[in-house]
Amino acid sequence: MAFFLETLIGGLMAGMLYSLVALGFVLIFKASGVFNFAQGAMVLFAALAMARFSQWVPGWLGIESKLLGNIAAFALAGALMLAIAWVVERLVLRHLVNQEGVTLLMATLGITYFLDGLGQTLFGSDIYQIDIGMPKDPVFLLENVFEGGVLVNLEDVYAACVAALLVAALSLFFQKTATGRALRAVADDHQAAQSIGIPLNRIWVIVWFVAGITALVAGMIWGSKLGVQFSLTTVALRALPVIILGGLTSVPGAIIGGLIIGVGEKLSEVYLGPFVGGGIEIWFAYVLALVFLLFRPQGLFGEKIIDRV
Template identity: 60%
Template sequence: MIALGQFLEVLIGGLMSGVLYSLVALGFVLIFKASGVFNYAQGAMVLLAGLALVRALDLLVANGLPLWVAVVVAIGFAAVIMAATAWLIERFVIGPLVNQDGLTLFMSTIGVTFVIEGAAEMIFGSDVYPLRLFPTDAWFLFEGLFPGGILVNKLDVWGALIAGVLVAGLAVFFQRTKTGRALRAVADDHLAAHSVGIPISWIWFVVWLVAGLVALVAATVWGTKLGVQFSITFLALKALPVLIIGGLTSIPGAIVGGLIVGAGEKLAEVYLGPSIGGGIEYWFAYVLALAVLLLRPQGLFGERIIERI
């Protein structure tokens, strides 16, 4: 029973951590699904959203606003910052590069990453800012079944609930709304979509805006978990195995990929780590991603790309 309890605790903790990875991966999927651009700047967007949120919240609380009012206003301010960022990226980076090849667009997002990081440091500073929007203590469940119970972090549960709501909302947005259908049309063929009257610049602004808002949601959870700091930008690298496993074009795939990565790395660290020296948690996800690439390059839920000549 003790061994089973430990296994369940590690498994549940891994699944919950994987959901947090999925929150970052969703931003990648949104932009790639709608524009074919692999947005390396998604991690920097999470950083910018988190810094805007926490600095606005600190300022409002210091000026005597009730906490719940300060939270609402700070989230609104951060959303405006992300909207402005989306407009600037579309207007000055993606728009002028329309119809360029994928490598050119990818390199442009690397440049955007450094611009966002530099601007964020100049405006908000480079300190580590604590953020406490969600509880960070834990529950001990099933104490009657397992000695000491199974520890479940409340923040991870909040992250799972938020990810579930996001996926449901994005699925409805893409499938049921006129703008969502236009996004899918632009993703299939930019020129054909433009020829039937779909405004490409507006559609790309919308998708970058939605990705920015998803980054804001991810920042609230990851900022609470780690503090808002510049190392958050490296979440982009942690999301890569999630994207490869789930598929670059699948929103549900981002969640499933995150669950697989989170559970796999935690179980590997606990049960395989002691026999091979530890540290397996940091690279195991990339081994899983490599295996998926070899067996199914488009990912578990990705769309098979067929090129006709």
């Protein structure tokens, strides 16, 4: 039982991190109706900015405290993501209002390569470390209940808590604020939203900035665990099954989908892997996503689109 709980908790922790990356896709899609292929590049770019600023800022400002240095680095990286959002809206999205979805999709591919090149130019292409103070030593819990206790990685627990807080904040933002409701209106119909006075350009800057902050938090966590390297862009690929499962338009769906994928990967690898030679964790999520595409393409919480002619 203790081993099962360790596997289950590990899956839940991984699932929260998948959800965090998937949120970036959901946010952009909800505001523009386009699948943002640049989300992986945004995670990498934000992580590079955080890693390098945390090295540079203490020297620039004469800060000796690591905590204050990280806070200042996060603020600078956030400001940079705001600048990226403004540039994307000014140079790309503004000129593609009411265009076909495939046009916007190709635009996000261009943004991907732009951010990849800009990140290398500004911050270099080495492997960098992000130290945000999360403990890395595992601990044993429930020792009085199970013999030997349950082994839990504290870094995963802290990361999952941060991800859960951000997810909760974004859910409240979309449901309870006027800006969040405006974002949903823009996603439904650009022209109708403009006709009732919703400033489309400002809304797109806001949503790309929020997606950038989400990418920054995800990049910090993944960078702390794995190091900041260009393979981080592939983290976005792990989030694709999450949004297919949860629904491309649902913030709660991204959470539930991430948890299901995370737990399913861990449990299948541990309990089914020995019978098929291992490696289930690599392809489990994609097979599950394929099943959903065949039988419920809108996902668990996505909106079913009906076109009437």
